[in-house]
Amino acid sequence: MMTWQKNHTTSLLIGILLIVLPVFYFVYAGVSWRPLNPHEHLVQNGxxxxxxxxxSYFNHTVFVPRWFLAKQYRRYAIVAISCVLAAAYLPYRIEQWVFFKPPLEKTPMGWFRQLFMEEMMLSRPFERGFHSHPGDHKPFFKPSDKQASSFPDGPPPMERSGFHHGGPFTLLLPVKLAILFLLGSVSTLLSVSVQTSNRLRKVENDQLQAELQQLKAQIHPHFLFNTLNSIYALAIRHDERTADTIVKLSEFMxxxxxxxxxxxxxxxxEIKYIANYIDLQKARLQDAVQIDxxxxxxxxxxxxxxxxLFSFxxxxxxxxxxxxxxxxxxxxxxxxxxxxxxxxxxxxxQISQFEKSTGVGxxxxRERLRLLYPAAHTLIIDDALTHFSVNLTLSLS
Incomplete structure (x- = not known):
């Protein structure tokens, strides 16, 4: 089962690759006709x-099994939404902290404007003259005179980084959220499917084990009483086979x-104790049967x-x-x-009516073969008028 679970997790990761890579290529191809720095946002997108x-991985292996399937929907929603927001926000912020300066206004609104205003401008290129001639360019966000006088060396960090122009590898916020929603849906559905299948397999395995235990308990030990009677008869006659028969019976039991x-x-x-059983029957039946x-x-x-094999x-x-x-x-x-x-x-x-009514061997x-060797055995039973035969072929590998 563990291998089966790993195979599904691997399939999930491959599916994520197939979903995300085309989106990256699409975004790159859509804006790469006007590059400023082809590696400018490679870190952010990586x-x-x-x-x-x-x-996607933790949603599949942790969040859904631990909270969603346990019907702790509020906790699952909080964790999932937090992860989505973090995945949409942190890559940009990490890139800013590592490679660029902080915003001019070091306030919550300044950080908010640097993140979300940039995303809004990328999503509205026509309003900021993205396809216009350079002389007609009208930026969507225009700094005040006070702010403009504060940076004589050029625009603020957000402008200097080229975000207003949409670097060739920049993922827009709606695209990020759409990818996360898609991956979250896929991983959730797959996780629910895997967990449901695991539960069904566990139930089936428990039922199988219970059925096998019941079948083992049904092995009829009637021969024990017959063998004890035979040993008693041998002991009365002081037969030298008495001690050996008792030893073989004890080993078999x-x-x-x-x-x-x-x-x-x-x-x-198994074959050793089958031989012991046959020897016990020879001692019990003596000349009443020929055994080949x-x-x-x-x-x-x-x-x-x-x-x-003993049952047959x-x-x-x-x-x-x-x-x-x-x-x-x-x-x-x-x-x-x-x-x-x-x-x-x-x-x-001819056998007694009692023997007919208690035969379950x-x-x-048949049931044990069906459960334990479903595709690895062939059983042919010939119930003729004068004889009864069993021909069993069993794959041991």
Whole structure:
């Protein structure tokens, strides 16, 4: 999810670049036919460009998630408006403080006039004779006689900097506000979309985990009671396999209790306990069933969901064994490269109504495959009149 979030943030920044750069070019091309100093306002616009990026980024990653989506609209509005005003005002002021002198009247009105009157004059070029002949030039802002006598070396700093002529890189205040509004809207919509998608993903993931836990809890341990009965019978006969059967049963139960809650386990561990389970069934059933179990391939470092294969094998012993009928169970397990193939075959026998009503193993396995390996498995089940087979192909990578 974190990677997905970073990808969307990167997409946002690329979108900002694509939006802002053409605007810079448009403003430059629109006024560059009358340049005074081609690098005069490069600093201001570079700072403004940085402010645009920062505003959009923090609006996307901080302001919207923390305040807008939390329904703290007043706080979000205050922060957003403050950032917009700062992005529109500070680049100009930074350039003035660093490269130019302060206004002649060092009062709030003087600072206000130097900022906003300059922007008004840039936005009304025809009133100040922008396209007129030099002799017809009538500036929009004319200093008083007192002010004119105060600067014999030339016009005030605002005039000396060429602001009245609109330097080739100067961004007009309406353009700045329009860009900020556009970027704010885009970043807000994208942030809302990302946060909504994240919440949906979290809900889906929580539902998935809850469903998986429920499915794991449904693994029917009926074989435990049958195996305990078999061990009891072996103990009565003083069979030498009694101790070994108890050890294997304890190991298998430890595996179910300790590892079944994990997301994945080593494939080697899963197959080891499948072999233990088959040995337990051999000890329990003795000559009542013929078991053909074959394992081929290398298990290497592969991981698998715990008890996933076990459900199919348990189903074969649960519904394919009867004391009154000949029973045959075939289990072939093959691992080649990153692909696992499981083939399980059992003939159909008569089972009790109780066994029919409590069987959830296959449905459990289907659901877990659907949730854990949605596009990485193929399951073919053949429910014929005389036999039942499962053919599973699973991608382990």
């Amino acid at each position: 700072i403004a460009y940085l402010f645009f990026l920062l505003f 430890r595996y179910m209790i300790r590892d079944a809650h994990r997301d994945t386990v080593p494939l080697e561990t 179990y074959r394992l081929t391939g290398e298990m290497d470092h592969w991981q698998i969901a715990p008890l996933l 094998i348990e189903n074969a012993f649960k519904y394919g064994v009867s004391p009154e009928e000949d029973s045959l169970i075939t289990i072939h397990l093959d691992i080649q490269n990153n692909e696992l193939r499981l083939y399980v075959l059992n003939n159909k026998v 296959l449905q459990n396995a």
